[in-house]
Amino acid sequence: MMMSKAAFGIDIGGTTIKCGLFSEDGTLLKKKIIPTRTEDDGSHILEDIRDCILEVLDEEKLDKQDLIGAGLGVPGSVTNDSIVNKCINLGWGVLNVSETMSALLEIPKEKICIGNDANMAALGEYWKGSGKDYNSLMFITIGTGIGGGLIMDGKPVNGANGAAGEIGHLPIVTDLRRFCACGKIGCLEQVASANGMVKEAHTYIDLETQRRKRSMQPDEQIYNGPRKEDLATSEDVFDLAAAGSALGFTVVEKMCIYMAKALACVACVVDPECFIIGGGVAGQGEDLLDRIRHYYKTLAFHPSIETPILPASLGNDAGMYGAVKLVLDKA
Amino acid sequence: MMMSKAAFGIDIGGTTIKCGLFSEDGTLLKKKIIPTRTEDDGSHILEDIRDCILEVLDEEKLDKQDLIGAGLGVPGSVTNDSIVNKCINLGWGVLNVSETMSALLEIPKEKICIGNDANMAALGEYWKGSGKDYNSLMFITIGTGIGGGLIMDGKPVNGANGAAGEIGHLPIVTDLRRFCACGKIGCLEQVASANGMVKEAHTYIDLETQRRKRSMQPDEQIYNGPRKEDLATSEDVFDLAAAGSALGFTVVEKMCIYMAKALACVACVVDPECFIIGGGVAGQGEDLLDRIRHYYKTLAFHPSIETPILPASLGNDAGMYGAVKLVLDKA
Numbered sequence: 222m223m224m225s226k227a228a229f230g231i232d233i234g235g236t237t238i239k240c241g242l243f244s245e246d247g248t249l250l251k252k253k254i255i256p257t258r259t260e261d262d263g264s265h266i267l268e269d270i271r272d273c274i275l276e277v278l279d280e281e282k283l284d285k286q287d288l289i290g291a292g293l294g295v296p297g298s299v300t301n302d303s304i305v306n307k308c309i310n311l312g313w314g315v316l317n318v319s320e321t322m323s324a325l326l327e328i329p330k331e332k333i334c335i336g337n338d339a340n341m342a343a344l345g346e347y348w349k350g351s352g353k354d355y356n357s358l359m360f361i362t363i364g365t366g367i368g369g370g371l372i373m374d375g376k377p378v379n380g381a382n383g384a385a386g387e388i389g390h391l392p393i394v395t396d397l398r399r400f401c402a403c404g405k406i407g408c409l410e411q412v413a414s415a416n417g418m419v420k421e422a423h424t425y426i427d428l429e430t431q432r433r434k435r436s437m438q439p440d441e442q443i444y445n446g447p448r449k450e451d452l453a454t455s456e457d458v459f460d461l462a463a464a465g466s467a468l469g470f471t472v473v474e475k476m477c478i479y480m481a482k483a484l485a486c487v488a489c490v491v492d493p494e495c496f497i498i499g500g501g502v503a504g505q506g507e508d509l510l511d512r513i514r515h516y517y518k519t520l521a522f523h524p525s526i527e528t529p530i531l532p533a534s535l536g537n538d539a540g541m542y543g544a545v546k547l548v549l550d551k552a
Numbered sequence: 553m554m555m556s557k558a559a560f561g562i563d564i565g566g567t568t569i570k571c572g573l574f575s576e577d578g579t580l581l582k583k584k585i586i587p588t589r590t591e592d593d594g595s596h597i598l599e600d601i602r603d604c605i606l607e608v609l610d611e612e613k614l615d616k617q618d619l620i621g622a623g624l625g626v627p628g629s630v631t632n633d634s635i636v637n638k639c640i641n642l643g644w645g646v647l648n649v650s651e652t653m654s655a656l657l658e659i660p661k662e663k664i665c666i667g668n669d670a671n672m673a674a675l676g677e678y679w680k681g682s683g684k685d686y687n688s689l690m691f692i693t694i695g696t697g698i699g700g701g702l703i704m705d706g707k708p709v710n711g712a713n714g715a716a717g718e719i720g721h722l723p724i725v726t727d728l729r730r731f732c733a734c735g736k737i738g739c740l741e742q743v744a745s746a747n748g749m750v751k752e753a754h755t756y757i758d759l760e761t762q763r764r765k766r767s768m769q770p771d772e773q774i775y776n777g778p779r780k781e782d783l784a785t786s787e788d789v790f791d792l793a794a795a796g797s798a799l800g801f802t803v804v805e806k807m808c809i810y811m812a813k814a815l816a817c818v819a820c821v822v823d824p825e826c827f828i829i830g831g832g833v834a835g836q837g838e839d840l841l842d843r844i845r846h847y848y849k850t851l852a853f854h855p856s857i858e859t860p861i862l863p864a865s866l867g868n869d870a871g872m873y874g875a876v877k878l879v880l881d882k883a
Contacts, residue, residue, distance in 0.1 A: 388820050391816075520736070
């Protein structure tokens, strides 16, 4: 295959790295997935990416001169001058990824662009996914945790401290007795992420078990509801809710109410043209989105109640699309 | 006085209209305040502004040719194409202010700019006030209600429905038994604005009075704490708190906690470089700001905990500065 110019969009996750080769017009030509080697403080990650890029160029009979550049999405905050400020999942401290990567590839560092992974996924959905008819959007990914990326006027917003779009840490949950990994109490993530929903279900079980042990009424049995070991994933919780369990229902509805409240907060701050929801938990589909839409209408400020809440459409590829868009925009 | 070019920055409030004449470099040369005539659906307002502009031009021996333009801040939402979509306080329905004003003044409509009043105040503070060292900021005005304006990369953000920056309607208050004027329950404004604080104090008094009437204990007296008629303004509530009253303290601390929580929400969404707080209630000064800062540090996501919370510095003139900036930016 021959072509004039190409660019890479690379999504670096804690487990795998997705490398996409794109044509100038943004068509995904080839995708490779390699493992993320987090050993030795993640010091092999950029070398592995270099090797993958060179391999793909070779396979496609492309020259380094044909390379418009490479965009990389990383799971951590990125300053406006492309310095990565700690990626705990990769083992990285403060790292100038543009400089390191350009030295490894022997190409000018201007050809390397870096962004936060959630911002890149947001940009991907804006460009080629569910957001392609909108100018501004908030993308939310509901997985193990909750990530988010904000697009305004077609550009990802990093924020003064790289924390824009971090709606997993909105301090809006009031009845929590658990700390978030960030050290605060009350983060959205603690009730609305996959991990949060499982923890929430376990907390109810613990509380009820303890209550019955402490003060069992004559007509009460020892707690014999759903068991913690049967609730290991958010799917288990959704299945429980679908089976009619009060525990499952409570945890799922709480998730939907708080997610809706979070979107209502976002609408009061930036009033985006649409919301896009992706990530593993969003795989529950339209039923879940409909519950969130229902609560959103009761919680949002009236000018914004019609703002569409859409499912993401690029799945795990969104990050690659966004990362390559950064490069193509700059070129 | 002779000068080459000048522009007007006009802040239209529900009671008065502030008209400022500015030089090209943004110096306020002259300020006139005229009453807002809301009768006849506010149909005289733009005529009154025209008369005021012509009068000032005449006084300053300026010609209409010397006029760069006029910027107007209005208390309502403004679309990106300068249509005002209802200003309840002025009596206006949907109105194309640029067209009407340019016809009245007989100048091209491109010379008339319109913005939301809180956005204009935000832009004013960004340009000439406390925000002049920052690129992005969230401005909050705490008065009868709570208004807000968001500046990103030096530009006011309107939002898809004109609702960006409307943090008075963040749905974050969970223990409210009152509706907001917007029809929702749980708006920040209901506990953190001047009106909200007074209503909150009155609600406590009502509840306690009713409780004692219903079930007075032998050692209890009829309610004889602070009286509703003595708590007519937020200053009364602040005075009560300063005098050591539990009621005053509770209402003031609640206001500070929820305001801090609102700022923490804003930080998770757009992560601005600073917050600027203005409006009548902010006139309580550094003590109040210090309480808000204290709670902000416990509630904000860690990357943003150092974000400065600053007092506004332009007072009631902020809106005029912002409105004229719109014109000067466009010229």
